[in-house]
Amino acid sequence: xxxxxxxxxxxxxxxxxxxxxxxxxxxxxxxxxxxxxxxxxxxxxxxxxxxxxxxxxxxxxxxxxxxxxxxxxxxxxxxxxxxxxxxxxxxxxxxxxxxxxxxxxxxxxxxxxxxxxxxxxxxxxxxxxxxxxxxxxxxxxxxxxxxxxxxxxxxxxxxxxxxxxxxxxxxxxxxxxxxxxxxxxxxxxxxxxxxxxxxxxxxxxxxxxxxxxxxxxxxxxxxxxxxxxxxxxxxxxxxxxxxxxxxxxxxxxxxxxxxxxxxxxxxxxxxxxxxxxxxxxxxxxxxxxxxxxxxxxxxxxxxxxxxxxxxxxxxxxxxxxxxxxxxxxxxxxxxxxxxxxxxxxxxxxxxxxxxxxxxxxxxxxxxxxxxxxxxxxxxxxx
Amino acid sequence: xxxxxxxxxxxxxxxxxxxxxxxxxxxxxxxxxxxxxxxxxxxxxxxxxxxxxxxxxxxxxxxxxxxxxxxxxxxxxxxxxxxxxxxxxxxxxxxxxxxxxxxxxxxxxxxxxxxxxxxxxxxxxxxxxxxxxxxxxxxxxxxxxxxxxxxxxxxxxxxxxxxxxxxxxxxxxxxxxxxxxxxxxxxxxxxxxxxxxxxxxxxxxxxxxxxxxxxxxxxxxxxxxxxxxxxxxxxxxxxxxxxxxxxxxxxxxxxxxxxxxxxxxxxxxxxxxxxxxxxxxxxxxxxxxxxxxxxxxxxxxxxxxxxxxxxxxxxxxxxxxxxxxxxxxxxxxxxxxxxxxxxxxxxxxxxxxxxxxxxxxxxxxxxxxxxxxxxxx
Ligand SMILES: Cc1ncc(COP(=O)(O)O)c(C=O)c1O
Ligand SMILES: Cc1ncc(COP(=O)(O)O)c(C=O)c1O
Numbered sequence: 079x080x081x082x083x084x085x086x087x088x089x090x091x092x093x094x095x096x097x098x099x100x101x102x103x104x105x106x107x108x109x110x111x112x113x114x115x116x117x118x119x120x121x122x123x124x125x126x127x128x129x130x131x132x133x134x135x136x137x138x139x140x141x142x143x144x145x146x147x148x149x150x151x152x153x154x155x156x157x158x159x160x161x162x163x164x165x166x167x168x169x170x171x172x173x174x175x176x177x178x179x180x181x182x183x184x185x186x187x188x189x190x191x192x193x194x195x196x197x198x199x200x201x202x203x204x205x206x207x208x209x210x211x212x213x214x215x216x217x218x219x220x221x222x223x224x225x226x227x228x229x230x231x232x233x234x235x236x237x238x239x240x241x242x243x244x245x246x247x248x249x250x251x252x253x254x255x256x257x258x259x260x261x262x263x264x265x266x267x268x269x270x271x272x273x274x275x276x277x278x279x280x281x282x283x284x285x286x287x288x289x290x291x292x293x294x295x296x297x298x299x300x301x302x303x304x305x306x307x308x309x310x311x312x313x314x315x316x317x318x319x320x321x322x323x324x325x326x327x328x329x330x331x332x333x334x335x336x337x338x339x340x341x342x343x344x345x346x347x348x349x350x351x352x353x354x355x356x357x358x359x360x361x362x363x364x365x366x367x368x369x370x371x372x373x374x375x376x377x378x379x380x381x382x383x384x385x386x387x388x389x390x391x392x393x394x395x396x397x398x399x400x401x402x403x404x405x406x407x408x409x410x411x412x413x414x415x416x417x418x419x420x421x422x423x424x425x426x427x428x429x430x431x432x433x434x435x436x437x438x439x440x441x442x443x444x445x446x447x448x449x450x451x452x453x454x455x456x457x458x459x460x
Numbered sequence: 461x462x463x464x465x466x467x468x469x470x471x472x473x474x475x476x477x478x479x480x481x482x483x484x485x486x487x488x489x490x491x492x493x494x495x496x497x498x499x500x501x502x503x504x505x506x507x508x509x510x511x512x513x514x515x516x517x518x519x520x521x522x523x524x525x526x527x528x529x530x531x532x533x534x535x536x537x538x539x540x541x542x543x544x545x546x547x548x549x550x551x552x553x554x555x556x557x558x559x560x561x562x563x564x565x566x567x568x569x570x571x572x573x574x575x576x577x578x579x580x581x582x583x584x585x586x587x588x589x590x591x592x593x594x595x596x597x598x599x600x601x602x603x604x605x606x607x608x609x610x611x612x613x614x615x616x617x618x619x620x621x622x623x624x625x626x627x628x629x630x631x632x633x634x635x636x637x638x639x640x641x642x643x644x645x646x647x648x649x650x651x652x653x654x655x656x657x658x659x660x661x662x663x664x665x666x667x668x669x670x671x672x673x674x675x676x677x678x679x680x681x682x683x684x685x686x687x688x689x690x691x692x693x694x695x696x697x698x699x700x701x702x703x704x705x706x707x708x709x710x711x712x713x714x715x716x717x718x719x720x721x722x723x724x725x726x727x728x729x730x731x732x733x734x735x736x737x738x739x740x741x742x743x744x745x746x747x748x749x750x751x752x753x754x755x756x757x758x759x760x761x762x763x764x765x766x767x768x769x770x771x772x773x774x775x776x777x778x779x780x781x782x783x784x785x786x787x788x789x790x791x792x793x794x795x796x797x798x799x800x801x802x803x804x805x806x807x808x809x810x811x812x813x814x815x816x817x818x819x820x821x822x823x824x825x826x827x828x829x830x831x832x833x834x835x836x837x
Contacts, residue, residue, distance in 0.1 A: 083497065085490070088498070089488060108472060110468040112468075113468050116773065117773065147694060147697070154693075179685055180684030183684050284699065285698060285699065287666070302529060302530060304532065313562065314527050314529030314559070315529070315657075316665060316666070317527070318666075390495075396496065396498075399494070
């Protein structure tokens with residue numbers, strides 16, 4: 079049976095070009111970039127080239143890219159690093175209720191450390207409101223983190239407006255762009271954030287690598303201590319092979335961004351259309367007009383998410399209930415809870431479908447057919 | 461090209477790369493995903509863990525990290541913060557890798573007090589020094605196994621023997637330069653945490669792990685998902701983990717070849733001793749794969765390049781600090797004067813280093829010494 083993979087928001091396979099580039103470079107770039115001899119210098123060149131390209135991809139400067147071991151580390155560095163560096167200016171920080179755990183949990187840690195944290199709510203559209211943000215922003219707010227695109231619903235957040243609001247405010251603005259980076263072109267001049275997180279394995283690159291964009295004027299306190307790599311913002315021998323792969327994934331993304339976006343749009347629109355035309359009783363979670371094209375979060379009435387996932391898996395369809403990161407148990411999604419409240423049935427019957435470049439319309443058809451079969455069976459059992 | 465900088469990094473084995481590639485391509489799922497592809501990836505990750513445990517013959521938990529630096533940070537910060545209520549005193553040495561020293565300095569700025577044990581002229585501390593430094597509020601001892609600049613081997617087992625009777629004190633050791641070379645009693649009840657890095661044993665950069673005793677509780681460095689028992693958030697580098705297990709397997713298997721390095725070291729030392737201007741900084745008790753010597757009167761960078769011209773790759777100090785020109789803090793700690801400490805060269809061999817490479821090195825050394833005879837005056 080052919081597996082249909084519709085969990086690209088959890089992770090993506092390696093791009094063909096990434097595989098070949100990594101294969102090609104490994105024998106050329108095995109040196110330690112800090113070594114002053116030939117092997118070190120050759121590897122340093124490879125690293126510099128990658129950094130230059132990565133920076134260019136968001137219109138940033140070479141020195142504004144800090145490579146990390148992934149999105150989680152980049153978020154942690156942004157949050158703890160910036161808050162620590164600016165703690166003299168105030169004690170208040172703002173984020174949203176729907177952030178990824180790699181943002182939410184650091185904020186909970188900040189709370190334990192005595193910071194005052196405001197978690198912005200969302201309404202049923204899945205987005206925070208600017209009115210709430212304006213209300214909560216204070217003179218002593220030092221840090222704001224709001225994600226660009228939510229990983230469970232695909233709903234885009236008003237990050238441009240927040241950046242605009244913060245233009246003349248002391249607060250540092252971070253956005254977790256892990257889900258956005260693969261579907262939209264980001265330019266840090268047009269979206270003037272101070273800190274921005276990207277992860278490689280969501281854009282057809284290898285796992286274990288990511289970057290934090292850090293505007294050169296922003297102070298961030300180092301979190302991982304040791305050697306002088308990454309200009310001392312992040313110690314540790316550089317993960318050169320993964321950086322090579324990440325770089326190539328970004329190059330491919332640049333070439334294919336428009337076609338990928340169109341492809342995701344086609345697939346997700348067709349998916350929604352076919353679902354609505356089918357016998358499946360369902361509704362889309364979140365305001366569709368704010369949805370990123372690669373994610374559709376669907377609630378299936380009178381079904382149960384665990385049974386849905388299990389049945390879909392048996393039929394060879396890989397999807398998820400939301401974030402992959404709450405290993406093992408399927409806890410009600412904190413994102414849907416924020417949107418609908420704790421009692422809502424949608425918390426127990428929603429599934430995330432996230433599309434990739436290798437999915438096609440046949441996949442959509444098979445998925446919708448399978449959903450018809452499964453949901454009618456589950457509804458009968460309910 | 462004769463590569464004698466294996467302590468900076470090693471060339472990954474083909475088999476290691478192959479397993480990385482296979483896993484990265486065929487098992488790309490996110491181990492936390494509940495569907496089949498996630499399950500497969502999770503299984504592979506677990507298998508890599510149990511392989512490492514079998515190979516090192518240990519019951520410890522394995523926490524995969526992004527390398528030696530992160531493992532050291534996780535162990536030291538993690539233990540210090542976890543036990544903060546119990547005490548705030550930490551014991552380490554003056555010759556640790558920066559990924560230990562810098563963490564300790566950071567902790568000092570945050571209310572901890574740190575004793576940096578001085579070393580003797582061979583870079584070693586004694587167990588008595590550790591014993592004497594223990595205070596009522598000591599919570600952690602961190603001592604590296606093999607020093608990365610001069611190869612000094614610390615008495616880890618003796619320290620562990622001592623600390624086993626101090627159940628309130630945790631013991632961490634940085635095993636990055638020792639793995640596959642010098643035995644460490646992985647299951648010793650007195651050792652709580654052990655740092656391992658992949659790229660020093662023909663694995664990949666950005667891979668490593670922390671071995672920790674089952675009952676050791678740590679505070680996590682990174683908050684997020686609940687991966688790695690909740691000790692290390694972030695989507696797992698599954699392919700990296702599998703490649704690390706492979707690299708560890710080779711390191712363990714090939715340790716039997718290590719003995720022959722003693723003879724190569726003799727061959728080297730014998731030659732080095734014939735030059736009056738050369739000071740040997742690694743004594744006979746040091747590990748056999750790292751030989752540190754100073755050619756005084758010439759900048760070590762100049763020497764490194766002179767050797768490189770003749771296809772011999774060496775390094776100054778450790779790679780992580782090669783960019784600043786100061787003297788080696790390790791050699792200063794060993795009591796060397798500025799001249800010696802700022803003209804050090806490190807030659808680091810692979811377990812499978814060919815005898816002919818050293819014979820060739822000795823010849824090149826002769827040429828280089830001849831070439832710089834006048835400069836040295
Ligand atoms: C929005 C978002 N932020 C952060 C992360 C964490 O990134 P990583 O898996 O590279 O640690 C993820 C994915 O897991 C994500 O979807
Ligand atoms: C003794 C020692 N500890 C720690 C490290 C750091 O390991 P990594 O390069 O994997 O971060 C190194 C090497 O750089 C080392 O030699």
